[in-house]
Ligand SMILES: Nc1ncnc2c1ncn2[C@@H]1O[C@H](COP(=O)(O)OP(=O)(O)O)[C@@H](O)[C@H]1O
């Protein structure tokens with residue numbers, strides 16, 4: 001029956017490694033390594049800004065935005081968790097503090113994406129991809145999530161606000177560019193769904209967290225294997241929500257019969 005296999009894949013490390021094997025998708029995954037002292041030094045050297053997050057986190061909990069500051073007067077390090085920012089003059093003190101806040105749990109370091117903003121607040125996108133009743137991977141939903149002012153995560157459970165993607169993209173792109181980007185995101189979601197399905201046939205829906213930077217590169221921040229469909233009910237236009245729920249019901253029904 002394979003009911004056990006339905007439980008979500010929780011390790012962001014394993015999920016990232018799976019996707020790195022796709023030649024098409026891997027260039028869109030920000031470099032990700034395990035949290036160690038040496039990796040932290042290397043990643044900051046390389047990217048200046050990184051995100052440090054629990055290997056098995058959810059809802060944006062424990063996610064930190066970490067930076068090496070290069071201003072001549074104030075060279076040093078800083079990190080933000082929630083709205084609290086801590087700054088350090090030495091790598092040693094900085095690393096100790098970060099390490100302490102991991103509470104001995106497994107953490108990852110990921111290249112930081114400077115997320116686009118909407119009226120000063122960071123946002124990212126959630127692409128919902130489902131196996132259609134006819135057995136084809138289809139992008140059924142696309143929604144934006146806006147972080148609370150001053151926050152670094154966009155998750156609904158951390159106060160992020162689900163918002164129509166078009167509204168968030170409008171200040172950054174004209175109508176034709178928006179349509180082109182949305183098509184690209186839909187295809188990226190479908191490629192990701194098909195690729196995952198090869199290795200994990202039990203999954204029939206995924207939610208891809210996509211971050212956009214100023215170059216409009218759609219970076220894959222995380223793939224959720226048990227995505228929340230109800231976020232789509234937050235939009236005034238219920239058409240996506242209805243489609244997401246219809247596909248979901250079709251699969252639940254099939255699983256009960258099989
Ligand atoms: N590398 C990154 N660059 C920019 N923002 C990030 C990065 N990693 C995480 N975030 C922000 O933090 C949020 C939560 O991180 P995510 O990896 O999706 O973990 P969770 O399982 O807690 O949702 C993302 O939706 C995004 O807003």
Ligand SMILES: [Mg+2]
Nearest residue numbers: 059060209222
């Ligand atoms: Mg996420």
